[in-house]
Amino acid sequence: MTSRTRLRKGTTKTLVTQRRRTRPADKEEVDDVYDMRITMDEARRSRSPLYYGDGITYLQNDTHLTGKLIVIEGPDASGRTSQISVIQQRLEADGHAVVTTGLRRSELIGEGILEAKRNFVLGRRTLSLFYAADFADQLENKIIPALRAGYIVLADRYIFTLMARDAVRKISRTWSHALYGFALKPDLVFYLDVDPNELIHRVFQKNFSLDYYESGADLGLSEDMFESFIKYQNMLAKEFHRMQKKYKLIPIDGNRTIEEINTDLLKRIGDFLYSAIAK
Amino acid sequence: MELIIVANQTIQTRKVFPLKTLYYGNEARNKEGLKGRLIIVEGIDGSGKSTQIHLLEQWLRSRNIAVFLTEWNSSDMVKQITSKGKKKGKLTPTTFSLLHATDFADRYERKILPLLRAGYIVLADRYVYTAFARDIVRGCSRNWVYKVYSYALKPDLTFYFKVPIDVAVERILVGRPKLKYYEAGMDLNLSNDPYESYRIFQQRIIDEYDVMAQDEGFAVIDGTSAIEEQQAQVRDLVKSIIPRNQRKILESELISVGVQA
Numbered sequence: 001m002t003s004r005t006r007l008r009k010g011t012t013k014t015l016v017t018q019r020r021r022t023r024p025a026d027k028e029e030v031d032d033v034y035d036m037r038i039t040m041d042e043a044r045r046s047r048s049p050l051y052y053g054d055g056i057t058y059l060q061n062d063t064h065l066t067g068k069l070i071v072i073e074g075p076d077a078s079g080r081t082s083q084i085s086v087i088q089q090r091l092e093a094d095g096h097a098v099v100t101t102g103l104r105r106s107e108l109i110g111e112g113i114l115e116a117k118r119n120f121v122l123g124r125r126t127l128s129l130f131y132a133a134d135f136a137d138q139l140e141n142k143i144i145p146a147l148r149a150g151y152i153v154l155a156d157r158y159i160f161t162l163m164a165r166d167a168v169r170k171i172s173r174t175w176s177h178a179l180y181g182f183a184l185k186p187d188l189v190f191y192l193d194v195d196p197n198e199l200i201h202r203v204f205q206k207n208f209s210l211d212y213y214e215s216g217a218d219l220g221l222s223e224d225m226f227e228s229f230i231k232y233q234n235m236l237a238k239e240f241h242r243m244q245k246k247y248k249l250i251p252i253d254g255n256r257t258i259e260e261i262n263t264d265l266l267k268r269i270g271d272f273l274y275s276a277i278a279k
Numbered sequence: 280m281e282l283i284i285v286a287n288q289t290i291q292t293r294k295v296f297p298l299k300t301l302y303y304g305n306e307a308r309n310k311e312g313l314k315g316r317l318i319i320v321e322g323i324d325g326s327g328k329s330t331q332i333h334l335l336e337q338w339l340r341s342r343n344i345a346v347f348l349t350e351w352n353s354s355d356m357v358k359q360i361t362s363k364g365k366k367k368g369k370l371t372p373t374t375f376s377l378l379h380a381t382d383f384a385d386r387y388e389r390k391i392l393p394l395l396r397a398g399y400i401v402l403a404d405r406y407v408y409t410a411f412a413r414d415i416v417r418g419c420s421r422n423w424v425y426k427v428y429s430y431a432l433k434p435d436l437t438f439y440f441k442v443p444i445d446v447a448v449e450r451i452l453v454g455r456p457k458l459k460y461y462e463a464g465m466d467l468n469l470s471n472d473p474y475e476s477y478r479i480f481q482q483r484i485i486d487e488y489d490v491m492a493q494d495e496g497f498a499v500i501d502g503t504s505a506i507e508e509q510q511a512q513v514r515d516l517v518k519s520i521i522p523r524n525q526r527k528i529l530e531s532e533l534i535s536v537g538v539q540a
Binding site for chain 1 (some may be wrong): 339356357359360361370371373374377378380381384385387388389417418419420422423426427429430
């Protein structure tokens with residue numbers, strides 16, 4: 001892997017200088033075409049960061065990310081976390097270095113958000129910005145460094161959950177999109193699509209109770225927690241479907257068994273890595 | 280692997296959204312029928328703005344006008360939660376910006392907006408412009424910062440206390456042996472000397488303020504003139520923007536100690 005990288009870098013450099021030399025004269029067109037092919041190939045392997053907006057403007061421009069960012073989105077109890085641990089094991093067995101990350105896990109305020117939810121009534125925008133700060137901290141201190149070092153980063157949820165929650169709480173979608181303008185575009189985003197009626201059984205299997213926020217109880221949808229949960233999860237699912245095209249989310253039928261979903265995910269990830277690395 | 284963060288040395292291109300178009304908040308004013316008035320002060324540390332807004336608050340209060348003062352970065356809830364994290368690690372410009380944005384949102388959602396609806400005169404010691412100036416100087420994208428705060432209401436009146444950098448720095452440093460890390464802008468690697476760093480940092484903020492003062496129509500007050508004189512100017516302008524019934528109250532009373540109101 002390393003020797004290949006070195007070789008590649010060397011090749012690109014000479015080709016770039018060649019192009020510079022030949023361009024003014026504008027004679028050898030063949031060289032130019034060949035050069036483009038290499039650059040495209042290079043771009044596929046290592047890329048300058050792509051962002052949803054202006055990105056992180058103060059980072060040096062030459063930040064090259066050789067790793068891959070793979071996101072799994074989906075509601076609570078959709079089986080995200082167990083999928084991720086299986087995928088991690090499998091990728092590591094195949095020789096890839098893997099880092100996992102998720103929401104509310106930053107050292108900065110990860111814990112703080114839980115505490116805040118317990119002790120205070122938070123405004124919807126305040127909570128939204130809290131999550132954004134937590135995400136930014138992890139993006140800059142964990143995700144980007146790992147991607148620069150060539151890791152595969154498996155993210156247990158990303159900005160899409162946060163944007164969906166905001167939208168359901170009547171925060172402008174334009175605003176949320178702009179807020180996450182500093183977020184890196186992942187290489188792959190899967191969305192585990194589970195029918196809320198199926199989901200509620202899994203929640204009970206997991207916890208035997210409904211979480212206040214995961215039921216959208218702060219929205220006052222219904223006096224009845226059960227009904228509130230179904231309504232809230234339906235709203236979130238709708239929001240995800242709405243985002244699907246814009247953010248290139250790959251829907252995964254989450255109503256199947258864990259094993260079936262796992263095979264599906266692994267195949268898709270394998271195909272992607274093969275096309276990205278083996279080319 | 281360490282992330283290398285460089286201060287934004289290059290001058291950002293001036294192709295920016297006009298700020299005015301970004302305030303969705305102003306639609307809220309009409310929709311929700313905000314009866315109150317929002318008056319804010321801006322300026323670098325040592326410009327005297329806090330003194331002036333305090334005097335303004337006292338004046339309004341003495342006339343029994345419903346007034347509320349809120350300060351930058353003062354939400355207890357946010358402070359409680361972020362103080363632990365701040366100690367643990369260094370903040371990046373983005374996280375620094377977002378934590379301040381969270382603090383602002385908390386005060387905005389729970390205090391500023393409801394009180395404006397209730398008809399209060401809300402005074403803010405620093406407002407979104409402080410975030411714009413500081414975050415942009417720290418290297419955040421200009422348009423991004425503008426958009427993060429785009430839900431905020433445009434103030435009815437913005438005072439900008441302008442002082443030369445030397446005056447402000449001297450006022451701040453008298454009797455202060457040490458500057459805090461972020462206060463001195465040490466995260467920007469401007470200089471190894473905190474005082475030198477502080478100075479460069481503040482000068483850049485002044486440059487940002489000067490641009491906004493024009494674009495946003497700040498009322499510029501000469502922060503080097505006598506305190507009483509500044510306050511008289513402030514009060515005159517405040518009278519011009521508050522509801523008529525309140526203006527009458529302020530104009531009726533004439534007993535004042537050395538201040539021509």
